[in-house]
Amino acid sequence: MFRIVTAPSWPSTHTWPVSLRHGPLVLAPFSHRDVEEVLRTRTRNASWLGPWDATAPSVAEQPISVKQRVRFMWDQARRGQNLPWLIRLDDQGKSPVIGQCSVNNIIYGSVQCASMGYWIDRKYAGRSITPAAVALATDYAMMTMGLHRIEICIRPENKSSLRVVEKLGFRYEGRRPRFIHIAGDWRDHEVFALTKEEVGPGLLTRIHPTQTEEGYPAFRIGLDDVSGT
Numbered sequence: 416m417f418r419i420v421t422a423p424s425w426p427s428t429h430t431w432p433v434s435l436r437h438g439p440l441v442l443a444p445f446s447h448r449d450v451e452e453v454l455r456t457r458t459r460n461a462s463w464l465g466p467w468d469a470t471a472p473s474v475a476e477q478p479i480s481v482k483q484r485v486r487f488m489w490d491q492a493r494r495g496q497n498l499p500w501l502i503r504l505d506d507q508g509k510s511p512v513i514g515q516c517s518v519n520n521i522i523y524g525s526v527q528c529a530s531m532g533y534w535i536d537r538k539y540a541g542r543s544i545t546p547a548a549v550a551l552a553t554d555y556a557m558m559t560m561g562l563h564r565i566e567i568c569i570r571p572e573n574k575s576s577l578r579v580v581e582k583l584g585f586r587y588e589g590r591r592p593r594f595i596h597i598a599g600d601w602r603d604h605e606v607f608a609l610t611k612e613e614v615g616p617g618l619l620t621r622i623h624p625t626q627t628e629e630g631y632p633a634f635r636i637g638l639d640d641v642s643g644t
Contacts, residue, residue: 417444422551422619425558431492435500437551438624439632440544442500442516445488449501450481452512456536463537465598467573472596488517496521498556502535502548506632513539516548518556518565528564529556533579540575542633543622546582550618557611564611568594568604580607582636583618 514535585607593601
């Protein structure tokens with residue numbers, strides 16, 4: 416059983432595994448039982464996600480299976496080095512896997528920071544679900560784990576991902592040339608970040624569960640609450 420935290424009732428201590436909930440949105444630990452569903456989702460979204468997927472810079476590097484990757488992520492998660500969450504949504508009585516939102520490269524000591532990555536099923540894009548997931552993960556990392564800074568690095572061509580950080584008010588810090596190997600070459604990335612002082616009472620104070628005209632779960636972002644907008 417996973418511990419379930421309903422935001423914004425943040426626990427004082429972090430334990431893994433843990434699920435986070437905000438309205439119909441759930442961040443659930445990526446476990447072995449989810450592998451087949453994740454593979455189906457990513458296969459269905461190959462043209463949507465493929466241009467942004469990291470690749471191995473060396474042909475000599477041995478690829479690892481998804482199950483091996485999950486095992487590695489869980490080993491890191493138990494040590495508090497990452498938070499590998501899947502995005503699930505209570506959509507008309509179902510809770511499908513619609514994406515992933517992971518907090519990675521967690522560093523403690525005098526730095527207290529981490530990076531974040533995410534992707535979403537194309538048919539769920541446009542409902543502000545990804546910004547809500549990023550806000551939920553950021554608040555837990557800061558309010559419960561005590562992290563001071565969250566960083567997100569995005570290719571300048573990835574307009575959909577750039578819109579996520581824009582909606583949440585992440586601060587632009589500059590460009591890292593040839594930063595990550597993607598689609599067969601080293602690609603530039605734009606760097607965005609927020610510190611705990613900038614987040615204040617939490618990013619979720621800017622996120623409001625709502626519905627589309629068709630009755631599907633969605634989120635509204637209170638842009639007036641975003642610093643600098």
